[in-house]
Amino acid sequence: MSRTMDSHLLAGNRRDAAGLAPKHFGWRIEDKVGVVTLDRPERKNPLTFESYAELRDLFRLLAQADDVRAVVMQGAGENFCSGGDVHEIIGPLTKMTMPDLLTFTRMTGDLVKAMRGCPQPIISAIDGVCAGAGAIIAMSSDLRIGTARSKVAFLFSRVGLAGCDMGACTMLPRIIGQGRASELLFTGRSMSGDEALAWGFYNRIARSDDLHAHAVGWAAELAAGPTFGHAMTKRMLHQEWAMGVDEAIESEAQAQAICMMTQDFHRAYAAFAAKAKPVFEGD
Structure with missing residues (x-):
């Protein structure tokens, strides 16, 4: 992304x-x-x-x-x-x-x-x-x-x-x-x-x-954290008030899969592999 x-x-x-x-x-x-x-x-x-x-x-x-x-x-x-x-x-x-x-x-x-x-x-x-x-x-x-x-x-x-x-x-x-x-x-x-x-x-x-x-x-x-990920967390915290457990689990599965497409997720993995601290860019 x-x-x-x-x-x-x-x-x-x-x-x-x-x-x-x-x-x-x-x-x-x-x-x-x-x-x-x-x-x-x-x-x-x-x-x-x-x-x-x-x-x-x-x-x-x-x-x-x-x-x-x-x-x-x-x-x-x-x-x-x-x-x-x-x-x-x-x-x-x-x-x-x-x-x-x-x-x-x-x-x-x-x-x-x-x-x-x-x-x-x-x-x-x-x-x-x-x-x-x-x-x-x-x-x-x-x-x-x-x-x-x-x-x-x-x-x-x-x-x-x-x-x-x-x-x-x-x-x-x-x-x-x-x-x-x-x-x-x-x-x-x-x-x-x-x-x-x-x-x-x-x-x-x-x-x-x-x-x-x-x-x-x-x-x-x-x-300084993963901006896209934080925004998704906030959205899910809000939306799941009106959800049942099964619906919430499915919604979070979709949300997390979307987050896995971000560059911040890939940066975090690369930093972990290099034993370094990730620098998140929000994308």
Whole structure:
């Protein structure tokens, strides 16, 4: 499988993400790792209608980006994300008609779909407040690093809504279990950093002053791995939620056979034979 593509295939199917300049959050690339920074620290980094849509569009575009191999989500300052902005989202929602409300809730769900459809592994680096839609973004990531002082809250019930927001009732139980997810979604209470680690919501805990470096370093390790293989793993993890065991085994047989056609697989074999470390190129 060659990295060289015909121009008619390249057009519209591949693009670089380095030149992107989002208006509603920070974006930069550090050695194949894309870093998204929710950047309204004075308000604990809340989301707006515009930032929801722009995040959705970014993750959709990353499916076509060859210059990003892993993604880190983080918040500026001492917090991750406080959820939807009370004044810029919650207030306007109380004045909308049902069709407009459904347009909004489908848009927020599309952000989760875009994150799950994005082939690159996504790591959320969570400090301080991680609430509402912020907790959903963390949940929708592939991996999560938290701090001991962080607080994760799916607080929809506390504002008179259901806990079933943006896929929470299907995804959260698969991460921490049905009973624990039920408790968080019914009560809206905060989950401490130590609790999140013990329950499996966090993969790791880091110090607040080391969180960014820890997350980017981990993402860089993933970025140095077999990009095509990682993308296939992510796709299978997502698709197999709705499969029986026999169907999943067959799907994985097909997926692994496809991966065996990549140059990265052949590089790994050649490196093993030479007792060297493989250098993956993503093809």
